[in-house]
Amino acid sequence: MRKIFLPLLLLSALAGCRTTEANYRAAYEKAKAHRDSWNGIDGTVYDEIRRQSRPSTIQIDGHEIPAMKATVKLVDSADGEHPAGRYVVVAQFKQLFNARSMCKRLRESGYEDATLLVTAEPLYYVAAASSASDSELAATYQRLKYSSPMTFSEPYPLILIPAK
Numbered sequence: 001m002r003k004i005f006l007p008l009l010l011l012s013a014l015a016g017c018r019t020t021e022a023n024y025r026a027a028y029e030k031a032k033a034h035r036d037s038w039n040g041i042d043g044t045v046y047d048e049i050r051r052q053s054r055p056s057t058i059q060i061d062g063h064e065i066p067a068m069k070a071t072v073k074l075v076d077s078a079d080g081e082h083p084a085g086r087y088v089v090v091a092q093f094k095q096l097f098n099a100r101s102m103c104k105r106l107r108e109s110g111y112e113d114a115t116l117l118v119t120a121e122p123l124y125y126v127a128a129a130s131s132a133s134d135s136e137l138a139a140t141y142q143r144l145k146y147s148s149p150m151t152f153s154e155p156y157p158l159i160l161i162p163a164k
Helices: 002-016 021-037 045-052 096-108 134-147
Strands: 056-060 063-070 086-093 115-118 124-131 158-162
Touching: 056 134, 063 134, 086 096, 086 115, 086 134, 096 115, 096 124, 124 134, 134 158
Parallel strands: 063 158
Antiparallel strands: 056 063, 086 124, 086 158, 115 124
């Protein structure tokens, strides 16, 4: 009796405490819903910065072009000059070194007006060109989108409109 009881006790302990795929799925969905409902930065300046940096679209010369608004300054200006006009932005970086490297490659590829912009966070944007003319912006955007010397990650290129 004792020889049978001990293996049965071990077998029931191993089989009785198993979780199922449905239990894992339910726990995962609950954790995901909690994460999505709370972003930890409600009511702060960063929430507004991130809200503004989500791309939308604008219509220029019959083309729908992704665009975003952001409060930016020129990186290399001595007095932190705020830029005028709009920019065709091709990338965003957290490291100034990486942004400078891409800006240099753009200049070598024929975009002599390539410049760097920075936000308060700081995020560095690499702008291939700037213009006050919508048709020039659309032409530059189309050229970068379809025949660029380098590849860009989504959602770039896009039009950056400096916020006042």
